Amino acid sequence: MSETEEGAELSVAARLEDEALIVDVDGFEGPLDLLLTLSRRQKVDLRRISVLQLAEQYLRFVEAARALRIELAADYLVMAAWLAFLKSRLLLPPDPTEEGPTAEDLAAHLAFQLERLEAMREAAGRLMGRDRLGREFFARGAPETQAIEKRTQHTATLLELIQAYARIRTKDEFRPYAFDRTDIYPLETALDRLRGMIGHAVDWSDLAGFLPPGWRAAGTRRRSALASTFAASLELAKQGQLDIRQSETFAPIRLRARPNEAR
Amino acid sequence: MTDETDRPGPADPNATPGLFPVPPMGEQERMVEAILFASAEPVSASELAKRLPEGCDVAEALVHLRSRYAGRGVHLVRVGDGWAMRTAPDLGWLMRTEQVETRRLSRAAIETLAIVAYHAPVTRAEIEEIRGVSLSRGTIDQLMEMGWIRFGRRRMTPGRPLTFVVTDAFLDHFGLETPRDLPGLKELREAGLLDSRGMPGVKPPEDDDEDSPDGQSELFED
Amino acid sequence: MTDETDRPGPADPNATPGLFPVPPMGEQERMVEAILFASAEPVSASELAKRLPEGCDVAEALVHLRSRYAGRGVHLVRVGDGWAMRTAPDLGWLMRTEQVETRRLSRAAIETLAIVAYHAPVTRAEIEEIRGVSLSRGTIDQLMEMGWIRFGRRRMTPGRPLTFVVTDAFLDHFGLETPRDLPGLKELREAGLLDSRGMPGVKPPEDDDEDSPDGQSELFED
Numbered sequence: 001m002s003e004t005e006e007g008a009e010l011s012v013a014a015r016l017e018d019e020a021l022i023v024d025v026d027g028f029e030g031p032l033d034l035l036l037t038l039s040r041r042q043k044v045d046l047r048r049i050s051v052l053q054l055a056e057q058y059l060r061f062v063e064a065a066r067a068l069r070i071e072l073a074a075d076y077l078v079m080a081a082w083l084a085f086l087k088s089r090l091l092l093p094p095d096p097t098e099e100g101p102t103a104e105d106l107a108a109h110l111a112f113q114l115e116r117l118e119a120m121r122e123a124a125g126r127l128m129g130r131d132r133l134g135r136e137f138f139a140r141g142a143p144e145t146q147a148i149e150k151r152t153q154h155t156a157t158l159l160e161l162i163q164a165y166a167r168i169r170t171k172d173e174f175r176p177y178a179f180d181r182t183d184i185y186p187l188e189t190a191l192d193r194l195r196g197m198i199g200h201a202v203d204w205s206d207l208a209g210f211l212p213p214g215w216r217a218a219g220t221r222r223r224s225a226l227a228s229t230f231a232a233s234l235e236l237a238k239q240g241q242l243d244i245r246q247s248e249t250f251a252p253i254r255l256r257a258r259p260n261e262a263r
Numbered sequence: 264m265t266d267e268t269d270r271p272g273p274a275d276p277n278a279t280p281g282l283f284p285v286p287p288m289g290e291q292e293r294m295v296e297a298i299l300f301a302s303a304e305p306v307s308a309s310e311l312a313k314r315l316p317e318g319c320d321v322a323e324a325l326v327h328l329r330s331r332y333a334g335r336g337v338h339l340v341r342v343g344d345g346w347a348m349r350t351a352p353d354l355g356w357l358m359r360t361e362q363v364e365t366r367r368l369s370r371a372a373i374e375t376l377a378i379v380a381y382h383a384p385v386t387r388a389e390i391e392e393i394r395g396v397s398l399s400r401g402t403i404d405q406l407m408e409m410g411w412i413r414f415g416r417r418r419m420t421p422g423r424p425l426t427f428v429v430t431d432a433f434l435d436h437f438g439l440e441t442p443r444d445l446p447g448l449k450e451l452r453e454a455g456l457l458d459s460r461g462m463p464g465v466k467p468p469e470d471d472d473e474d475s476p477d478g479q480s481e482l483f484e485d
Numbered sequence: 486m487t488d489e490t491d492r493p494g495p496a497d498p499n500a501t502p503g504l505f506p507v508p509p510m511g512e513q514e515r516m517v518e519a520i521l522f523a524s525a526e527p528v529s530a531s532e533l534a535k536r537l538p539e540g541c542d543v544a545e546a547l548v549h550l551r552s553r554y555a556g557r558g559v560h561l562v563r564v565g566d567g568w569a570m571r572t573a574p575d576l577g578w579l580m581r582t583e584q585v586e587t588r589r590l591s592r593a594a595i596e597t598l599a600i601v602a603y604h605a606p607v608t609r610a611e612i613e614e615i616r617g618v619s620l621s622r623g624t625i626d627q628l629m630e631m632g633w634i635r636f637g638r639r640r641m642t643p644g645r646p647l648t649f650v651v652t653d654a655f656l657d658h659f660g661l662e663t664p665r666d667l668p669g670l671k672e673l674r675e676a677g678l679l680d681s682r683g684m685p686g687v688k689p690p691e692d693d694d695e696d697s698p699d700g701q702s703e704l705f706e707d
Contacts, residue, residue, distance in 0.1 A: 155588070300570065
């Protein structure tokens with residue numbers, strides 16, 4: 001009796017196939033595609049495949065991929081979890097109190113999905129294999145245009161129309177990334193300005209007092225100038241040129257040139 | 264773009280009779296033949312009727328013309344609502360100089376095209392459900408640009424999703440008279456493989472479309 | 486148009502003679518018919534001989550073909566030293582609408598048309614606001630003339646401005662049943678028809694419009 005030996009041989013073959021699949025993992029278009037490939041190994045009509053066996057093969061595949069530290073996309077793992085659940089439901093006797101579809105319903109649906117995908121692939125193949133315009137049969141090569149009467153007709157396609165609309169509505173989105181310089185007070189400018197001014201600030205002075213003229217009125221310009229000047233003050237504090245003080249949360253921020261002896 | 268209203272209907276029996284005599288059928292056939300020969304694109308029967316003299320029977324002329332060209336090197340074929348002259352497919356090998364290099368379609372694009380053809384009208388979510396993967400950007404785009412699929416009516420279900428259908432240019436390219444002539448359509452339908460059947464006990468997957476990268480789209484909706 | 490140089494010479498004298506039987510004359514005639522139909526330029530007899538199987542009698546096939554088309558809507562004619570199929574001269578008047586020159590709509594026109602389609606009824610001021618540029622007088626005129634937009638109701642606001650809406654001819658041309666079948670931005674993006682990069686630093690708000698009815702639909706309520 002060579003049954004055990006045969007079993008061992010089969011599992012070697014199966015393992016080789018699994019590995020072949022794993023090497024090829026990028027070639028699959030998602031879990032359903034992989035399942036379809038696996039189900040073809042059962043060499044039976046897709047309507048009679050063993051979903052249980054298929055679930056096991058898939059789970060083995062995922063395990064093997066993990067063992068080989070192959071990064072599997074999330075949808076492969078979602079499918080694995082679902083198949084593990086399905087497998088357990090298929091193995092357990094049905095619980096009459098449980099609501100919802102039976103394990104058999106779920107298995108049948110999976111088989112249906114595989115059959116449908118396969119059918120569409122075959123249909124696609126038949127479609128592409130048809131005689132095609134410009135390949136096997138041809139349109140008139142010289143449509144006739146003896147100019148007698150010329151009329152210009154403007155035309156557009158739906159695609160052009162909706163793309164035009166999208167273009168208008170997403171103008172800002174498509175714009176190359178750039179600041180509106182008019183309302184942005186750059187950090188470099190703030191640094192230069194603060195460096196020049198801080199030497200004179202022997203006493204604590206309000207940060208707002210360092211804002212450049214024209215940027216002090218409330219609004220986006222002031223916000224930008226304030227942020228840049230504050231960032232510049234932090235930079236200068238780090239360089240040891242000034243001290244910063246804030247007496248409490250939201251209180252005015254005050255700056256002062258660091259006394260010379262502390263440098 | 265003239266509207267139909269100011270012209271008499273095609274072969275309208277109540278049309279003012281014979282300001283000019285209706286040309287004999289042989290002549291009508293010649294006219295249809297000339298128009299179809301001159302055009303590279305299919306011409307609809309209504310367009311033919313518009314261009315022929317009043318009182319002509321375009322449908323009959325087409326029947327005559329079709330049988331006249333049966334077995335010839337050039338055929339009269341029907342394409343959706345239109346009619347066109349096309350060379351016989353068995354002579355394709357002669358036309359190497361005319362052959363156009365068509366853009367190579369990805370497997371995803373080919374499958375998507377087949378799904379749109381066989382399941383039309385079909386929503387994006389249904390295409391993804393059938394293929395088991397989300398539709399990559401560019402696939403629909405490519406098929407639209409090739410003029411093979413277009414938007415159909417919105418589905419009257421929650422969310423009113425858009426649907427896709429195939430175009431007459433698709434029919435023309437693949438030598439189909441109507442979408443009903445798709446190979447194997449009947450068998451697929453009978454086998455229930457064109458039914459849209461969701462996972463039992465599971466809501467349709469539209470709502471948990473995880474990787475749709477368009478979270479910000481409502482920024483731009485009104 | 487592949488160039489001639491990479492093709493074998495005419496009736497290659499070194500070709501094995503009679504490896505395949507010469508097709509019957511009827512078949513040769515079909516071949517010539519198909520080639521002349523599909524060719525963009527007149528084809529010379531020697532070029533025909535090159536493209537037909539060896540041993541064919543092009544001259545005889547042309548004679549047969551010419552008599553077959555005698556009196557038909559299309560003729561076989563000699564053009565220079567080539568042969569071509571041409572519409573019968575007495576039917577030239579039928580071709581008149583064949584001379585319509587189609588031109589792409591200008592960018593301004595297509596954008597204006599898109600805004601009318603998506604926002605109808607919409608006033609001129611609104612169109613200008615959405616496009617961010619003022620509307621030249623010719624644009625609206627052109628779209629009106631094409632029969633794609635028309636005046637809608639006056640807006641019940643100060644000044645009672647005129648509004649614009651799209652016409653049935655517009656829907657017909659673009660293969661739409663209603664303007665509601667136009668895809669929204671989100672759908673465009675999902676279909677990959679909109680190449681969108683997010684704005685840097687703009688965080689997408691949480692996705693809560695999945696099940697809300699399509700954001701653009703209220704544009705069409707009036």
